[in-house]
Amino acid sequence: MAAEQQVVSLREELICPVCLDIFTDPVSLQCGHNFCRSCITQCWERDGRTSCPECRAEFADRTLIVNWALSSLAEKTQTLNLNQKVKESKLQCEKHQEELKLFCETDKKLICVICRDAREHRDHRFIPIEEAVENYKAQMKSSMESLTKKNSEIQEMEQLQKTKISGVREQSHSLQSHITSHFNKKRQILAEEEQRLLKDLGEAEIN
Structure with a gap:
């Protein structure tokens, strides 16, 4: 063993x-x-x-x-x-000490030929062990391919979201710069207007 x-x-x-x-x-x-x-x-x-x-x-x-x-x-x-x-x-049946040659698809377990004829397996479906191995092997391969595909799709979605977030951040930074520049110009205009009015007021007081 x-x-x-x-x-x-x-x-x-x-x-x-x-x-x-x-x-x-x-x-x-x-x-x-x-x-x-x-x-x-x-x-x-x-x-x-x-x-x-x-x-x-x-x-x-x-x-x-x-x-x-x-x-x-x-x-x-x-x-x-x-x-x-x-x-x-040779894997042996614990109950009958016979070689396990069949797979009961109904109960999902290995059985011997004596188990097959027992009442508990009446009307059940059986296939050879080799065929069961190939079936499960194909299922495992299909599952792995499906998981690999889903993983790739998730990674693509994650990358797309990162690209969108990066784009939003760039737009936000651009908008912040635009707002800052706009209000700086407004402040400059107001400051210049303030100085002009103060100058006019000073000249009026002299006259």
């Missing part, structure tokens, strides 16, 4: 976060996250921006660094067929 857990743990380290499969031609981004070369280039083409799908960090160029260590591990994993060994590891 410990060996099986180590195999699963190792395989998880070799999974691309985009395609959810073992790395193929793994590359590292400037932020340190790793992806299949084809996966990250497709993401960039689809999103129209050079950013990391994991941390959303954006880069000035499309620099991709080949991760030789991951590439070597991925190749060895494929050679040893660890994925197939994990699939062949």
Whole structure:
């Protein structure tokens, strides 16, 4: 069991976060996250921006660094067929000690062939474990793509709001400068008028 857990743990380290499969031609981004070369280039083409799908960090160029260590591990994993060994590891039903080969879609649980014929699973819908894995894998990928898209939309909205706020601030500063200039001119005119009237008054008193 410990060996099986180590195999699963190792395989998880070799999974691309985009395609959810073992790395193929793994590359590292400037932020340190790793992806299949084809996966990250497709993401960039689809999103129209050079950013990391994991941390959303954006880069000035499309620099991709080949991760030789991951590439070597991925190749060895494929050679040893660890994925197939994990699939062949037999999970047993606690009740009947039979191999769990089916997935009950009604109860959302793994069952054995004896459980399938039990009264509690009567009229339930069953599919092979492999098919259930592929279904959930597709759902996870779709959910990740949806979350990535929503995150991009939120960032675009945030940037738009920042642009609007910056525009409002510029207009406010411009209006403040205009008001200040206008009242300074008014004060100058009033001061000049005051001096003229005082001068006229002084000349009238002399005469």
